[in-house]
Amino acid sequence: MTAKILDGKKVAQKVFDSLRKEISSRDPKPRLAIIRVGDNPASKIYTSLKKKRSEEIGINTEIYSFQENINEKDLLSRIKEKEAISEGIIVQLPLPRNLDEKKILNAVDPQKDVDGFTAVNLGKLLQGEEKLVPATPKGIIRLLEEYNLSLEGKRVVIVNRSVIVGKPLVALLLNRGATVTICHSQTKNVAEHTRNADVLISAVGKSKFITSEMVKEGAVVIDVGISKEEGRIVGDVDFEEVLNKASYITPVPGGVGPMTVAMLLENVMLAQSFYNKFKKVKK
Ligand code: NAP
Numbered sequence: 001m002t003a004k005i006l007d008g009k010k011v012a013q014k015v016f017d018s019l020r021k022e023i024s025s026r027d028p029k030p031r032l033a034i035i036r037v038g039d040n041p042a043s044k045i046y047t048s049l050k051k052k053r054s055e056e057i058g059i060n061t062e063i064y065s066f067q068e069n070i071n072e073k074d075l076l077s078r079i080k081e082k083e084a085i086s087e088g089i090i091v092q093l094p095l096p097r098n099l100d101e102k103k104i105l106n107a108v109d110p111q112k113d114v115d116g117f118t119a120v121n122l123g124k125l126l127q128g129e130e131k132l133v134p135a136t137p138k139g140i141i142r143l144l145e146e147y148n149l150s151l152e153g154k155r156v157v158i159v160n161r162s163v164i165v166g167k168p169l170v171a172l173l174l175n176r177g178a179t180v181t182i183c184h185s186q187t188k189n190v191a192e193h194t195r196n197a198d199v200l201i202s203a204v205g206k207s208k209f210i211t212s213e214m215v216k217e218g219a220v221v222i223d224v225g226i227s228k229e230e231g232r233i234v235g236d237v238d239f240e241e242v243l244n245k246a247s248y249i250t251p252v253p254g255g256v257g258p259m260t261v262a263m264l265l266e267n268v269m270l271a272q273s274f275y276n277k278f279k280k281v282k283k
Contacts, residue, residue, distance in 0.1 A: 001218070003246040004147075011146045012258035016057055017206070019265055023058035030272040032061040032114070033086040035079055038068035038096045039083035047092050053261050059268055060089075068096050075099065076107050087275045088114040088268040094162075111274050114267040117163065125171045131274070132267050134143065137169035140201060140222055141176070141261030147222055149199075157193050159183045159210075159236075160203035165224055169201065190214070202236040212241035221246040224256045 023029060036047050054061045064082055066075060083089050089112045095101050110120035116134040120180055124131055124151060144151065156173050159168035161184040173180045178199070184192045194200050194214040202210050203224035225236030235252030243245050243249060250256055 001244060002246065003221070003243050003249040005145050006147055006198070006220075006222070006248050006250045006255060008134055008143055008250060008257065009261045010256040011141075011143055012262035014146075015259075015262035015266060016053070018212055019269055020057040022269060026058075026272070030059050030088060030268050031086040031282075032059050032088040032090065032268050033082040034061065034063045035066070035082065035089065036063055036076075037066045037073050037075065037092075037099065038071060039195045040094065043092045043094075047048035050090065050093075050261065050264065054265055054268065057265060059265065060276040062086075069098070072099055072103070073261075075104065079104070079107060080165050082111055083112055086112065087272040090115055090264075109280065112271055114264060116168070116267065122163070122168065125168055128171075128175055130172070130175065132165060132271060133166045133172065133263075135263040135267065136165050136203075136224060136260045137172050137254060138267075139256055140169065140224070141172050142263065143222075143250070143256070143259050144199075149248065150176075151199065154178050154198040155196055155203065156183070157181045157183060158201045158203070159190060159194070160201070160224070162203070164283045167201040204236045207234045207237060209236040210229040210242065212240050212245050215242050219245070220245045220248045220252070222256065223250050223252050226252065226257070 016020045021088055034047050034050060051063055060273050070228035103105055105117045106119050108118055110118045113121050113132050116132040121132045125133055149190045151173060156178045158169055161182050166182055170180050181193050183193050191214045195216055197216060197219055199220045200215060201222040205225045205227050207227050221237055221242055223237040227234055229243060233253050
């Protein structure tokens with residue numbers, strides 16, 4: 001068996017095209033504020049990519065950079081200032097250690113929280129309300145839906161328990177009728193769990209973490225992990241080996257990554273729609 005490729009790049013392009021069309025008919029255009037603190041090189045790359053992709057589809061985007069040593073009070077007031085002139089706001093993670101990440105994320109207006117990381121939006125998701133949902137989990141679900149891969153009654157195993165990936169993903173999967181297991185660094189014998197998965201989702205960040213012995217014949221394998229091997233970007237899955245065992249598989253790059261960006265931009269558009277509705281109600 002050779003697995004079919006779940007082409008995140010192609011599906012993301014479809015999303016970008018439809019967002020571009022929708023935004024071209026909007027006046028004013030949505031505005032996105034990206035907050036970046038410090039000099040983390042990866043954060044610089046990610047924020048520039050988000051700006052580039054969002055501007056390509058007509059979102060007005062500004063990156064606001066602050067010094068590593070900015071104090072919490074000043075940062076919070078700058079966030080509120082930028083939030084007032086935008087429909088969507090992103091606080092790029094990770095933040096420097098001197099700042100309380102949770103406190104800062106929760107200071108974002110939930111209606112403008114396009115990352116979906118505030119306690120309000122995560123809580124709503126747990127209650128079954130999918131409004132501004134974190135982009136990576138949302139992108140995984142959208143990709144599966146595009147290929148008509150139903151989750152109902154499926155046994156799904158996730159290797160990751162972060163707030164960015166694993167935890168919101170559990171809620172999305174439960175909402176769709178899957179039976180979910182989460183593995184993490186304290187799980188004993190991860191392979192024992194992954195071998196039972198109809199759908200296996202790995203977000204560890206270690207190259208070749210998922211070997212073909214850990215995968216059930218015919219499973220759907222979603223590789224979220226990103227790491228570097230000999231200068232190349234690779235995922236968690238031993239792609240060449242697992243390709244012959246899975247029924248569907250995401251490549252890295254070109255799988256979950258582009259879907260994440262597409263879902264983030266969809267959230268910006270949704271945030272503007274919510275904001276416009278809210279304004280109408282207030283009138
Ligand atoms: P993270 O918080 O470091 O998550 C890594 C997870 O892997 C943790 O839950 C950790 O368990 C678990 N883990 C580590 N070693 C393990 C082991 N030996 N056995 C089982 N589980 C193990 O990072 P993250 O922010 O969620 O990101 C995870 C990966 O996904 C990274 O490579 C990141 O670059 C990638 N990512 C990709 C996208 C995309 O768009 N493609 C988006 C987000 C993240 P503990 O919780 O016990 O430490």
